[in-house]
Amino acid sequence: MENRVYNFAAGPSMLADEVLLAIKEELFNYHGSGMSVMEMSHRSKGYLEIFEKTKNGLKKLMNIPDDYEILFMHGGATGMFASIPLNLTKGKTADYIITGNFSKKAADEAKKYGDVHIAYDGKENNYTHIPDENELSFSADPAYIHLCANNTIYGTEWKSFPVNHKTTLIADMSSDILSKPVNVSDFGLIYAGAQKNMGIAGIAVAIIRKELIEEADVKVPSIMNYALELKHDSMLNTPATYPIYVLGKVVDWLEELGGLAEIEKRNIEKAKILYDYLDASKFYKSFAEKESRSLMNVTFSCGDPDLDAAFAAKAAENGLCNLKGHRLVGGLRASIYNAMPKAGVEKLIEFMDDFAREN
């Protein structure tokens, strides 16, 4: 694969070469079907095989227990921000832990539909910090506790999840799902937009304990109704068939290279060399608190907006793309999801070193 760049975008983001090669191989004619997966009816035998294989592959890869269901939902994580309170509050208060932009958005959306209690808000420390268990204050009897496992914009990530509670934990894992093993049973619902570690934009993957799904209020839009989607196995209407297929390819690739324990090892290694470099550097400044740092999104800066802009521009000329930080944080951000090879991080560090010397 020629002339490919290292794409550090926060999402949609880089795909593994193996995934793109598998897609290209099957583009015109999937397994002798005479058609592209893009052209397959979602009700056809051929597509249903892909669909089941993807679900079963994900179940195996994440070690998802039998009492959980995988739903492919429309509208990305932002769709989930609405469907979660619409389906799961059942008249009770919902607790939200705010550690960044997306957990704030999730809480704001939930406020439309019922009582929301903010169990923690990291605003005052500018979201550089993931709270300890004792920093959280839950309401008396919440329907659930919602958190965002990895904060793409700020570059922070939960290392372990709250256990001192008697309710259902819900995690938006949009930017760190499949980056490491997770004990699914600790959660009532794990969900993720697919466009970071699960392939391409167009689906939200929801892994939900089946007993949580009850008949939803009649006012819930059908495409957001978990009971309906469960009944129809995510085919209440035409699902985003191609993103589901690409997810299957991502799952195959991860399984092939050794599963989530192996990718975690690689992710730790990749992040370590970058953070070690940042910590040793006098030129660059790391954004997130050390203990809260994300393995997926590394936020830093040159300490000067103009230098940061020059850095991002010059890096792009060198095949290191999309390093500009999010406007809420400024600076720079290297998103190093599963598909980013170690070589990409090494090349980035080399560039950083050159840039620091020159500036």
Place this chain on the structure above:
Amino acid sequence: MENRVYNFAAGPSMLADEVLLAIKEELFNYHGSGMSVMEMSHRSKGYLEIFEKTKNGLKKLMNIPDDYEILFMHGGATGMFASIPLNLTKGKTADYIITGNFSKKAADEAKKYGDVHIAYDGKENNYTHIPDENELSFSADPAYIHLCANNTIYGTEWKSFPVNHKTTLIADMSSDILSKPVNVSDFGLIYAGAQKNMGIAGIAVAIIRKELIEEADVKVPSIMNYALELKHDSMLNTPATYPIYVLGKVVDWLEELGGLAEIEKRNIEKAKILYDYLDASKFYKSFAEKESRSLMNVTFSCGDPDLDAAFAAKAAENGLCNLKGHRLVGGLRASIYNAMPKAGVEKLIEFMDDFAREN
């Protein structure tokens, strides 16, 4: 392109060879960017160019006036069934014309959110018929009139649209958009799931008169809020980036071959040879009323469920795939969207002739 079949699926459905070739060509490296469109951040310059080009191309192709906006929405047409009443009834009654399964679903979804008046229901003639203007009875002051322009399951299609009304006409054109020129100004909102004539599953395209978009009720889920999506140019959250890109390729292809007048000519020709054959045949029976027949979905049967099943199976062996009718109608259905070449229809007729002789 070798060993491709003719795919008569109702959707997701066949793509033109030209579209698939363009996709494959750019799969690893879009215009020297060093990345696939699948990997592009929706906020990146490269992707925004694709996005704008797609919107502008569609605007030109459909001759969409300046006072309309194109929105890319989540959740397919079924998502629109909810978002339309949520955004546009504004406390008034909504009128629905029911000519098949999907217009019925649209009306049922709207009933969740307000008063619905059924202006016509074709149930008693088993949805073989598209009503004349004088068969419609509208309510006194409806917020809008909703209809489904082409009924995929029953194989019927509106030839001209109601004009004797003083309100906003909304049309679900999921299965005949881009098949012929349409006067956009006759409608307040035209929408379509992309997976038939607009590419692949994952987006609903909404073409809406801007003045209809007002601040929606606070209870509307953000991803269904037209005012929010308009404000964010369909990027309130990550849109389904790849389906939008594929739509752009479809638009390029149609523009290249001569636009909607030309594709209409071809569609009329394709449908005519198939309907003429059906009308001349004593073996096959056409489902829809002659005057209401769809150019996109041709419903027929051998008059016997076992024979129909044998037909579909044998046709598939001959590279004519997905001809089984929808379970609500039974029989057979040939979906001959824009991407189905005349040669595919000719091969189908040849097969039909052989099958009729043998049975």
